[in-house]
Amino acid sequence: MTTLDPSAEDGLARAPLPQRAGLWLKRRSVSIYAVTLTLILGFLAIAPAVFVEVPSGHVGVLWLRFFGGTVTDRVYSEGTHLIFPWDRVTMYDVRLRTDTRTYEAVAANGMSMTVTVALRYRVNPPAAGLLHKLAGDDYAEKLVHPEIASLVYEFVSKHNPENFYSINRADIQGFLLTEARRQFPAPPTDLQALKLPPGAIADDYSSVMIRVEDVLVAGVSFPPLVRQAIDRKIEQQQIMEEYDFRIAREAKERDRKRIEAEGVRDFQDIVARNITPEYLRLRGIEATRAFATSSNAKTIIIGGRDGLPVILNTGDDAKSGTGASGTAAGTAAPHETAAKEPDGLAGRLSTLDEPPPENSAPEAPPDTAGR
Numbered sequence: 001m002t003t004l005d006p007s008a009e010d011g012l013a014r015a016p017l018p019q020r021a022g023l024w025l026k027r028r029s030v031s032i033y034a035v036t037l038t039l040i041l042g043f044l045a046i047a048p049a050v051f052v053e054v055p056s057g058h059v060g061v062l063w064l065r066f067f068g069g070t071v072t073d074r075v076y077s078e079g080t081h082l083i084f085p086w087d088r089v090t091m092y093d094v095r096l097r098t099d100t101r102t103y104e105a106v107a108a109n110g111m112s113m114t115v116t117v118a119l120r121y122r123v124n125p126p127a128a129g130l131l132h133k134l135a136g137d138d139y140a141e142k143l144v145h146p147e148i149a150s151l152v153y154e155f156v157s158k159h160n161p162e163n164f165y166s167i168n169r170a171d172i173q174g175f176l177l178t179e180a181r182r183q184f185p186a187p188p189t190d191l192q193a194l195k196l197p198p199g200a201i202a203d204d205y206s207s208v209m210i211r212v213e214d215v216l217v218a219g220v221s222f223p224p225l226v227r228q229a230i231d232r233k234i235e236q237q238q239i240m241e242e243y244d245f246r247i248a249r250e251a252k253e254r255d256r257k258r259i260e261a262e263g264v265r266d267f268q269d270i271v272a273r274n275i276t277p278e279y280l281r282l283r284g285i286e287a288t289r290a291f292a293t294s295s296n297a298k299t300i301i302i303g304g305r306d307g308l309p310v311i312l313n314t315g316d317d318a319k320s321g322t323g324a325s326g327t328a329a330g331t332a333a334p335h336e337t338a339a340k341e342p343d344g345l346a347g348r349l350s351t352l353d354e355p356p357p358e359n360s361a362p363e364a365p366p367d368t369a370g371r
Contacts, residue, residue: 049085054078057095059125061132063088072129090137092128097121099140100218103149105156111226113161115152116218117176119144121184122211131209144184144210151179162230164220176215184212 025032054060060076063069065086076089083089100118107113121144123131135142155175159167222230 046085050082052076052081052083052089054081054089054091057093058091059094059128060089060091061129063090070129070133072133075125075128090132092123092132094123094125094128096213097140099145101145101148103152105153107156107161108158109160111161112223113156113164114219114221115156116220117148117152118216118218119148119180119212120214120216122213124209124211127209135209139210144212147183148176148180148215151176151183154179161222161226162233169217172217173215176217177212180212180215184210 052060054076056078058078060081062071062074062076062083064071065084065088075092081089098118098120100116102114102116105113105115121140123139131139155172164172221227
């Protein structure tokens with residue numbers, strides 16, 4: 001240890017203040033460094049317990065070790081907060097949550113079936129302290145899912161299994177959501193004046209702490225044998241309805257054919273009254289002209305009445321059966337030929353088939369204009 005003589009100490013006392021402070025720090029530097037390091041390490045050790053960071057979508061519930069325990073009238077919002085190191089803050093997620101559960105329910109006829117339900121819910125942020133005090137972290141298993149399970153069992157017990165094939169899924173979801181919101185109505189946003197009475201339980205405040213947003217039916221399943229039997233029943237029912245539609249279709253087809261037949265009958269009646277021999281003769285002339293002007297190779301036999309082709313023979317000739325030969329027997333008597341002068345080209349062609357009279361000269365062949 002270095003000692004200073006009295007004269008040096010007297011000189012230091014008369015030295016300026018900065019010089020004296022520097023000399024004092026130099027003499028006690030080790031102690032100062034040790035104390036500073038101790039304070040820093042101590043601060044770092046207690047910093048996690050003193051500074052609390054509330055993440056996004058969460059609220060913090062404060063628990064006071066020496067001043068009454070859980071604070072239910074206020075919560076910590078997002079951000080960093082300073083507390084005493086002996087107190088604690090519990091985080092609660094207040095964002096929308098979705099839990100899927102499968103329930104084994106018994107239908108009205110005693111048959112077991114499986115219903116899968118997806119529940120969307122959230123914690124009411126101002127009531128997080130109350131929720132922490134009455135239910136704890138596993139509040140969903142204590143408050144939410146038992147209520148939903150009860151609603152599912154109630155609905156399934158009122159219906160037979162085959163009804164779930166015909167019931168719209170929206171109807172099931174509507175029933176569950178309506179009843180769930182009746183159990184968990186919209187909670188208030190200001191709970192500053194809420195005071196817990198002695199002996200309060202979580203069920204009394206479940207509607208204040210939790211809000212149900214939606215209930216979705218993810219699926220309904222039956223045992224394999226039951227499902228097959230229901231499928232066959234529904235298949236036969238659909239086949240029966242198919243036959244009903246077939247019968248209705250055939251009835252419509254019957255009406256259509258009857259109306260069509262009536263139309264054809266009326267058409268024939270109208271046409272029959274307007275078709276005259278003169279009209280038919282005109283149509284025959286037009287057909288003959290069409291035959292003559294076509295470019296196809298053809299042979300037209302002219303022998304009917306009024307110079308029409310044989311295939312268009314109408315009127316009295318068609319009724320009497322007279323063809324290209326002039327009579328039904330195919331020949332004409334000599335006195336009939338002499339009594340009736342051949343009429344035009346058709347008459348001349350018809351005389352070609354008649355046998356020549358006895359003791360008469362053979363006739364010259366017709367010219368090309370007569371063919």
